[in-house]
Amino acid sequence: MHDWIRYQLPENFHWSVNWIAFLAVLGVAFVSYWLTKAVILRVVKAFIGKTKSDWDDLLFESRFFSRLSHFVPAALIGYGAVWAFEEDALGGAIMSLSHVYMLAMGLLAAFSALNVSERIYQRFPVSQKVPIKGFLQVAKIILFIAGAILMISTIAGRSPFVILGGFGALTAVLMLVFKDPILGLVGGIQLTANDMVRKGDWIEMPKFGADGNVIDVALTTVKVQNFDKTISTIPTYSLISDSFRNWRGMADSGVRRIKRNLVLDVNSIGFLTEEQLQHLDQVSLLKGYLAEKTKEIAEWNAERKNAPGHRINARALTNLGTFRAYVREYLRSHPKIDQENTLLVRQLQPSPQGLPIELYVFTNDNRWIEFEGIQSDIFDHLYAILPEFGLRAFQAPAGSDVQAIIQGLGESH
16 A cells, blocks of 8 residues: 555655655554553453462562563654655654664663562561672663663664773763762672671761661661761761671670779778678678678688788778678679679779779660660669668769858858
8 A cells, every 4th residue: 555655656756655654654553552551451460460479570669561561652652654755765764763762771671670579678678688789780781881882882873882882981080970879889798798888787887877776778878867866878888988887796695894983082982890781681682791701801810810800911801892792792693784794893993073983784685775774763762772782882072052051161260
């Protein structure tokens, strides 16, 4: 029919026959597109809904099949244009554009498949240890570059290898443009290979204001949700080049450390009197300690013929040493203190603020709220028990203290 119409018309009107044929091709392409969308995709959706697995549902939701459906009308338009315009260069140009369009739809379909693969991978426990988002982003970049080269070669009518060879001269520019992705790829590989960061880890990186849980490990950035619900974005490579703290070891161990000081007033430290000894002997946690120490000190003084009342030559129990012994026994009997790890009660270097007594122990519950409650309960008790040993916690004079001193001086005069 095409040839017959051309034969009936003068040569000057042959171009109109070509356009009529091409319009017919467009009509057929439109009908094929409608059939694909309205019929075939519905059939595919119904079939997918009956399968047991849901990966095909994810593919459908990500528009994977929808993007593939564009191949049919694009191919019809491309090959139909070559038929309609015969030897005309316009047919070849339209064919090239249809190839470019199919390449673009193929890239988008491939991106959809990669996104679905990541979502499926996130369901497995291994995804917390080995995140693949960065590698998938690298795959997308490679696919995009390859697709762009193929599109350019299709439009230019040159071999892809010729186009690729031309990029060699732009290597320095490409390195500059893709510096962050390249560094991110290197950093991501090292983070994964050395198991340095996982999704869900609690990390601290003061340089970037990060103190919270890792929520995303991507190609160029790692996102951390801080405990105040803000989001800190850290360049992936910075986790390799800079230092940071990862609390995963603490979380995996099941214990958490208490390292905190109780600062005492040095002026309250002294020897225990007989009355204080009798009072403290009623404390169940101190019975064994006092009995052993009293016997040891008595034997030591007897060997050296030192009178117990002579404080310089003779040994005697101090309220501070007895208090430290009480704290040790109290922690050993505490149900929330882990007895397998270090349990230490020690003096630190005195300062103008007093004498610090440091508690270095581990709780057997590392949950944040529970841990803070255990720590607070322990120090509540220790502060409250200090007067029983004749000790005082150090506290800088407050305004009310100064006012009481002034009032006392005024009354004395």
